[in-house]
Amino acid sequence: MVKFTDIVKAFASGIAQSRLSLVGAIVTTVVAPVLLVSVILDIQGFITNPYFGFVIYLILGPLFIAGLVMVFVGLFFFRGREAVGLFTYEYLKEQFTDATKFTKVQKIIFLSVFLTILNILIVTLLSYSGYHYSESVAFCGQFCHTVMNPEYTAYQNSPHSRVKCVDCHIGEGAKWFVKAKLSGVRQLFAVAFNTYSRPIETPVHGLRPARETCEECHRPEFFHGDRLYIKDKFLEDEHNTHVRTVLLLKVGSGGYRGMRAQGIHWHVAPENRIVYRHADYQREAIYEVRLTKPDGTQIVFRDPDAPETANASSEGGERVMDCIDCHNRPTHVFLPPGEALDQKLVTGEIPASLPYIKREALKVITADYPSTEEAKNQIATRLRAWYKANYPDLVERNAPLLEQAIRGVQHAYTENVFPEMRIGWNTYKNFLGHRDDSGCFRCHNETLATDAGETISMDCQTCHVILAEDEPNPPILRQLQCPAE
Ligand code: HEC
Ligand code: HEC
Ligand code: HEC
Ligand code: HEC
Ligand code: HEC
Known part of the structure; x- marks a missing residue:
């Protein structure tokens, strides 16, 4: 019978012949138990500190894997010439065909298999929970505390506070996964070397099209109908007079169950394709809008003063309109x-x-x-x-x-x-309405026009019915039996 101690001895002497393997073995042996316990604690959710995950997955994990690689590289490549000879085909054949022998090589292989299985187990566990960690809100939002604090804070106060960062910023599929991890590595370096921009630039030009993120949860054609919008405001007088604005917003739909696309969500109907060109990075200065209708006809609205040729500057570009062109702040809502x-x-x-x-x-x-x-x-x-x-x-x-x-x-x-x-009060603009003539009015204005002089409607009733504007006690709210302040 083979004695376990024999195997260990043979393996150890194999490793001892290479310094690289030796160092690798020490690293792996020291790290393995700590790692195993930490990963299990993490999976069980015992420790929620975001730095704990960082230590496990970005320090201990790579160290463990580096140790393993060192052991094997040392065993196979960095030993004396004689020892390398051990692994020639003839030598191995001789050892294995003679059943009476249980040689050093067999012992090494026996133990290697055992250790490999153990290591595969640790590595699998590590990659499984490491993957989850890298996709977690804690990692995205809390780990790089100063950098992500603004987005994380706004996110927590928003309707999407239960949606993971990665559901909007990465989405499903291998291609975007790889892209995101590569850009993640770049971002870690940017944080480590303090080269990231302050504030973080927006819009995120590499953001995945909304079709593959928002629309995984929200159906674009869904009928939202009209939505009552009540906005509270306090005046700057001695009594801080409370006034209200009430609108009936025609949210509509992108064509629900055979119904015609209508209202504000008319833009998201698959058959209405809108492509626009903008002159600046922020996509505020739009100088051309092309609408392709269901029957294939195209209508072009253009700013007559805009340059005829493509981009006015290198910051500009062309974009297919989607949810983000209106809902650019669905979760990072910074208020004026x-x-x-x-x-x-x-x-x-x-x-x-x-x-x-x-x-x-x-x-x-x-x-x-x-x-x-x-x-x-x-x-x-x-x-x-x-x-x-x-x-x-x-x-x-x-x-x-x-x-x-x-x-x-x-x-x-x-x-x-x-x-x-460096995020001040108006750093991140919200495009959902028409604050400062931005938002909807980037397209819905008097400047962009077809050759025949038609513009994109700016009629107040196109988008909403104004039921009250800055009124202390709007009769419409009494009529609707909305609670007073
Ligand atoms: C509901 C979807 C959604 C979720 C969830 C989400 N984001 Fe965003 N995020 C966006 C959109 C949309 C933008 C702006 C994109 C644009 O205008 O191009 C954005 C922009 C950003 C920016 C760029 C700076 C800015 O404010 O515009 C950062 C940084 C960011 N998000 C981090 C995060 C972090 C961290 C989390 C998780 C705590 C998160 N996001 C969760 C949709 C989301
Ligand atoms: C993982 C699913 C998920 C994704 C992805 C997602 N949302 Fe949502 N969204 C929700 C849920 C759930 C709610 C409802 C929250 C509630 O009412 O508590 C919501 C609510 C909303 C609302 C209504 C907010 C309000 O004021 O009532 C808007 C607008 C919205 N989402 C837009 C978006 C946009 C734009 C994107 C893409 C950038 C997006 N969502 C991505 C799940 C998602
Ligand atoms: C043309 C601008 C525009 C586009 C494009 C747009 N939305 Fe909206 N959406 C609005 C406005 C305006 C509202 C109502 C304002 C509010 O909820 O504060 C709204 C409301 C919503 C709501 C809440 C409806 C409710 O009943 O409360 C959801 C959810 C939503 N949008 C999701 C989406 C998704 C998903 C897309 C992309 C498929 C999208 N929107 C594209 C402008 C737009
Ligand atoms: C990128 C340009 C662009 C932006 C931004 C934009 N729209 Fe539009 N919108 C259009 C075009 C183009 C039309 C079609 C005009 C036409 O047919 O004459 C349109 C039409 C509409 C219509 C009429 C739909 C129908 O039933 O025919 C509504 C309502 C509307 N937009 C609301 C909004 C609101 C609200 C916003 C801001 C939250 C907004 N739009 C932002 C380009 C835009
Ligand atoms: C292209 C669509 C569109 C047109 C045209 C439009 N609005 Fe609006 N307006 C909106 C949307 C969308 C909101 C809601 C913004 C939000 O959800 O924060 C809004 C909000 C408002 C508000 C409330 C502002 C607040 O305090 O939040 C007022 C007042 C208003 N509009 C007045 C007007 C007037 C007056 C006109 C005509 C000159 C007009 N709008 C034309 C889309 C439009």
């Missing part, structure tokens, strides 16, 4: 300052009963600050000073009210502005 405050006022996080809080808060949050810490301090100091000077009684009587307001104002700032990444 007024809206950020309105949102806190409507929930009561900032008490609307504090006189002039909208006006004063707006002043302090739109100032420039070098860091988040500094911003928070300044917001507090400046608001306290202003109220002390102008409403000393109130501060005396009801200090907690002011302190609550300060916390709310600080949140409105920290959820939307990230000085460390």
